[in-house]
Amino acid sequence: MTTSVTPDADIQRFQLDVSGMSCGSCAARVESTLNKVDGVRASVNFATRVATVDAPAGVGATQLCRVVTDAGYPAQLHAQQAAEPDDDPDARYARSLMVRLAVAAVLFVPLADLSVMFAVVPDTRFAGWQWVLAVLAAPIVTWAAWPFHAAALRSARHGVATMETLISIGVTAATVWSAYTMFFGTSPGVSAPDSDGILDALLGSDSIYLEVAAGVTVFILAGRYFEARAKSKAGSALRALAALGAKSVSVLLEDGSEMEIPATELKEGQRFVVRPGQTIAADGLVIDGSAAVDMSAMTGESKPVDAAPGGNVIGGTAVLDGRLTVEAAAVGADTHFAAMVRLVEEAQTQKANAQRLADRISAVFVPVVLALAVLTGVGWIAATGDVHRGVAAALAVVVIACPCALGLATPTAMMVASGRGAQLGIFLKGHQALEAIRTVDTVVFDKTGTLTTGQANVTAVVAAAGWGSAEILELAAAVESGSEHVVARAVLATLGDERRRAVSDFHAETGNGVTGTVDNVHVSVGRPAWVARGRVVPADLAAARKDGESRGETVVFVSVDDVVCGALTISDTVKDSAAGAIAALHEAGLRTMLVTGDNARTAEVIAAQVGIDEVVAEVLPEGKVEVIETLRAQGRVVAMVGDGINDGPALARADLGLAIGRGTDVAIGAADIILVRDDLGAVPLALGLARETIRTIRTNMLWAFGYNVAAIPVAMAGLLNPLIAGAAMAFSSFLVVSNSLRIRKFGSRR
Template identity: 55%
Template sequence: MITDHEATTVAAPTRVNLAVGGMSCAACANRVERRLNKLDGVTASVNYATGTATVDADASITPERLCAEVVAAGYSAEPATAARPALAGSTSEEAAVIDLRRRLFVALIAFFPLADLSVMFAFIPSARFDGWQVLLTVLALPVVLWSAAPFHRRAFANARHGGASMDTLVSVGVLTATVWSLHTMYLSPARTETPDGVWAAIWSSDSIYLEVAAGIVTFVLAGRYFEARAKRTAGGALRALAALAANEVTVLTRDGREITVPVSELGAGQRFVVRPGETIAADGVVVRGATSLDAGAMTGESVPVEITEGSEVVGGTVSLTGRIVVEATAVGADTALAGMIGLVERAQQGKARMQRVADRVSAVFVPVVFAISACTFAVWLALGGGLDRAGAAGIAVLVVACPCALGLAIPTALMVASGRGAQSGIFIKGHQALEATRDVDVVVFDKTGTVTNGVMRVVGVAASGIEESEVPMLAGAVEAASEHAVAAAITSWARRAGELAQVEAFEALPGLGAHGDVGGRHVLIGRPRLMTERGLPVPAALETAFDRHARMGHTAVYVAVDGTAVAVIAVADTVKDSAAAAISRLHRLGLRTVMLTGDNRYAARSVADEIGVTEVFAELLPQDKVSRITALREEGHRVAMVGDGINDGAALATADLGLAIGAGTDVAIAAADVILVRADLDTVPDAIELAHATLRTIRGNLVWAFGYNVVAIPIAAAGWLNPLVAGAAMAFSSFFVVTNSLRLRRAGQRRERANSASMAL
């Protein structure tokens, strides 16, 4: 029995992140996960895409013990950095891509001459010259030993721990074909005559399969290289989010001194100074000063927020105009920014668990191929076929089953789709994006910067008591001296009307507006509160205009001249020209559309009505967007999310399919599955259609690759395939996969030609 005192000493599970190295496929991640979960008191989840194991374990289990278990499974591991987990492993990912590129380069250089010479010497003995064996050996060994070294290492590690993977099949097939070829070239009796006829030459050819071994290595390395390039970007969202955090903070001491210290030394309850242009280091409350705050990173609001004493602020946002003193209420891992990082990390964790079809069957496919090869060899020996005949049949099984087509099925389609998408302004990151489109039925849009242009513009003017043509000159002259986003919109609008006059005695009124003298007249611009505080009368016509714009979600300000309100100027973020047509296309595709935004409900409703979206959720924080998307998924929907802002990062990662506007933030781009390079929203339905076409192509490739093995392996086992013919069949299978993938280059061309024709008309 545990007493109350003893119960208080029982440690709660702690979370540990491990950086895991050496994983080559999703099956590796599953192997590490199973190994860790066998420990009592451990719940582990391994993310293959980011190379991270997230482990909840009893306090009695140390990180060193967890790392030892991973090493025992045949992989490397070390505790990841807790403060900035996304930064761990980025260097090793880059190194892996560079290493694969070098190995592939060597394999490509040697493969083509080796293929020509090996086939010629096997078919035509009379073409051989003194030292031909040495020439083939010199060309082959760098490929089968150095270029294929990663496959051999992983195959050996798998064997040590009683496992097998596609790497095992590649390694054994390459080494067997190489050893058998070397035996034939150096130890078997030499032939000097070439039989008449092509088929006679094929069936009587010597067992020289070096081009087969090199071809296997080259094809599979190409697939791994393109896979590694896509994998390298998996942790980009976390790295971009971590980069938002301030590195240093200016702490205010009790005696009023300002000391700059690392942000890690800031504690809850301490006060710190934020100057114009600086990032707020932690969540807190403003105790002194006022400023305009760019909170779009956390809320998605298109207009800076006016902050005064008593206002709450969050880390990662930026002070634009004034100096403020903040008392920290949450620091480090307790901040809203840290919570957003956690949201993205958990969302990527769930999505990265999708496995390639080839990886899911490797646990069965590889042992079965080895068993068939061994049985083939034994049966042919028992039937008196001789060592050469039995060996040729056994090798034919291994060669014909080598997974070149499987390795190319996805990467080749992705390459072609990526090239085709790039022509249309679409970048598809990886196979997860394609699989996610399979059942997408809801498309969720962010508003600011996604559906809208993300730039404030004047959308309405009303005047009373002066000519409307006078308003730009008076308002623009005053606002030209201000730094506020609303002021910038008014200044830009006024400059289009003509040259601005000089302003004198200018003064900014934080949170309210600004005033100054223009051509001998006193001009005051600001919110209704400023008019009230100054006791300035506002005509009923201007109040009506102000209320109308407010109901439409616009930001409106009054302009007063010499003590009387004479105009209303409304600014707003304008809708992209392509938005309504894109929404209409999505509806024709049978997809439901929803808009989520941190902006106010009036602005959100106005934009939604303009573009044809019926479901709108406004005034949402980043975690609220995640909750809405999660709720849709729990209802059984497959959700695509389109966004561009920092605050969209977690939502993009949570959705089944994330599409980021390429002109948006690094966080959104890194968290998404598909990048829309152009701001034109027509690329959204284009991306979905291209992804559907690519997914159909990949399915066709995989069906062919597996069907080819189902048919070819029994034929090879029956002795009806010379290993050289088996190698050619393997090459043809790969050729078919590549050719089928190239069909994607025509995807969408019909619609583009129609668009070009309509534009010409």
């Protein structure tokens, strides 16, 4: 069951599984029905058959399900996608279609041969030939086609028409027309009653369309079968991702023994054991043991990561060797792994603008097609008196017009893209990322933790006269203990826990530094310009700053009671993947910039190492936002890549935000795309995936629109056989889904 509370505490979010939807217009009807409930906002995705609903506190899930069910579409609370293929609803649907398709295909072959022969060469008819055709056709046009008839009847009860309506009417009309022709028409051994005008044409026609009714059923069943198979494959990446979660976990008891329990019962703070080949059940802290951990499930990278006491591990990853004892820090829905699965699910259930347009078109398309079919039939009969041609043209219009491909064009591509992205360690939060990325021309990078590893080391401690280096380090570490910044981690790692002093009145000023009270003195640690404001900086500290920055290192000052008394030089290593990623972006014609709060000299050195020419340094978080706003005012479409708290506002303000997944929750929450790999090559890869998805959606939409626009006039002109129309319509949907599946191979040769 999926239920959550949105930022508005009075609004609940539900996801509903909706069955019975067979086309985009069905989804549009369900969405419209839900949105008529007071205070409810709903979005329905036909490809995933999931309705995402924001409802006020007074509206419960049961009421929402009842509203949808009353509209003719059974609904229930959405369950997490199953890991087992047998539990995949698209796979089950495909199997049920396969049975109907097999029966229909076996009967269709002799039916088509006999029907065409009897219609074209009446002399081959024998006594009772009509019953032979009827016996062959009846199972096809009734039982095999029942899913279409049932959906059409359900829609008719609610006064709406869907794509299934077109199919059902086409099959029924062809069957009824053929029955008239066979049992009441002029044929050898059969006398037609006297009549005149249109009735003469009707009763004297040798037109037999049973092969059309059966053929349309067979072709559309085949199209729906392959479509369901393809959609099952499209969701396979998410099911595979969900399957990576641990099913059970060995909990360590107080007496040192172990007890195996379901992973869902693991509680925060419990310690559990992970052995080689097992999956880590939850995010946590390594208490004992060391091992190589396969992070590919989360990052797309095959290179293992070493885990040791004091280090963090992520649920859903696998231990390759060694034995770990882990203390659970986040379990169940709170784990990093569960959050990634939710992101993929949410991305698949959202709608792009193109899909909303398609839904609106589908909602009015079917009634228009029915009207055109009637006009076509009446027009041909009135103009030529040829009922055969009129009925054939009208049937062709009904059959060819089903806009199934239109309803699948966008959501199927989005499903495949989000699943493939998850396999590559790229998580798209939704369609907004895809729609923004096609016009991105500038990529702005943060420095620390983004271009650099974020694993900094203190390389030098310089103390002013009268102060000791050890004391300066201890005071700085005490204040930095309340921060999660890279500088803080470097200082704390250098000092060690045994020498750490207590701090009170801690305060962090984002982008500048931290302050606090240690041993009754006020200590500030941060950017030199911020710490030294209004204070005298000793010459040896100024020299240390200049020397460190010239080497591309970061320098922070330490002050005690308004006296600048120390300088810490901190070195951070550039990521190995940074230069290659920047080069790839340049090859794609994108402009790159480095925007950082660090000093200009250090920023320029780092930028030169990775190949970035434009640098904006010594800016606060609001300064990063100003840089992005300036670029946007110049007509630039900006993507921002960052990982820290001070990157959050810039990530949110940029046209596209990309957060390094190991960064802070603030950065991840503000971003549109999350990169859980440390390899910055994921940045051009993410941009490439989004562009490939947009190209696929455009191709799908072009085909879906173009197919209907071109085919309907041809059918109205009487130039399209209804049987060929049915095959073409089924092939159209299959083509759209198959085209989307190409995204599954994206990045396989990177």
